Amino acid sequence: MASSKKVISTVGEQLRAIREKTNLPLREVATSIGIDTSLLGKIERNERQATKEQVKQLAAFYKIDEKKLLKELLSDQFAFKILEEDADIDIFRVAEDKVEYLKTNHNAK
């Protein structure tokens, strides 16, 4: 098996896990990336979504893969939206098809 892609879950949970490994308090990480301690706490427990900028800074701070974390952020947003709307996950299949459709057929008059 060549794949090691599996991750637990949300960006928040991942960030908390990483921070706990380093034994740093919220305060330290938060100030060093320029946000309020309280906000970072909320991000870690999925009470707020990080912005792309914040994800980039956190990735840099922890020296982890930025692109990967940004993907996690986007998939979080989709997942939370599905839960919030209580929608069916087969919507993702439809969306996938639409992406293909829009990529090809879209600039045709």
Add this chain to the structure above:
Amino acid sequence: MASSKKVISTVGEQLRAIREKTNLPLREVATSIGIDTSLLGKIERNERQATKEQVKQLAAFYKIDEKKLLKELLSDQFAFKILEEDADIDIFRVAEDKVEYLKTNHNAK
């Protein structure tokens, strides 16, 4: 084959196709669902996304399946987001897994 689920693409395109079949001008449909003509035009050409309320009203007006159209709306939102971010569609798989994860593991302490 039991499935007849295939649709062309976006909500906007579907709405325009339906309206053209009925030969009604934007003005008629728009006023009858209580929005500006210009806004409906923008929705039909994907320049704006309809709100859920508008989708419901349009479904009622055209006598088409409301739930189905609402699903189309949500998948549109996902698809446009992917295009806007120039992201990879495999993000949908990740999101799908997260939905499952959050549905089960989420209220555990």
Add this chain to the structure above:
DNA sequence: TTACATTTGGACAAATTATGTCCCAAATGG
């Protein structure tokens, strides 16, 4: 062409939502 209706596009105000901070209470750990 002219006249009339539809469609499109931009600019804008108003409404809604997201973002970040502050402050204090609760929990944790010495």
Add this chain to the structure above:
DNA sequence: CCATTTGGGACATAATTTGTCCAAATGTAA
């Protein structure tokens, strides 16, 4: 205990969304 970290709510401000208005473009028919 005390000191620190973490959690949670209220809030101002920023950013985005939503809808309208108006005018220009396009279409249609005589």
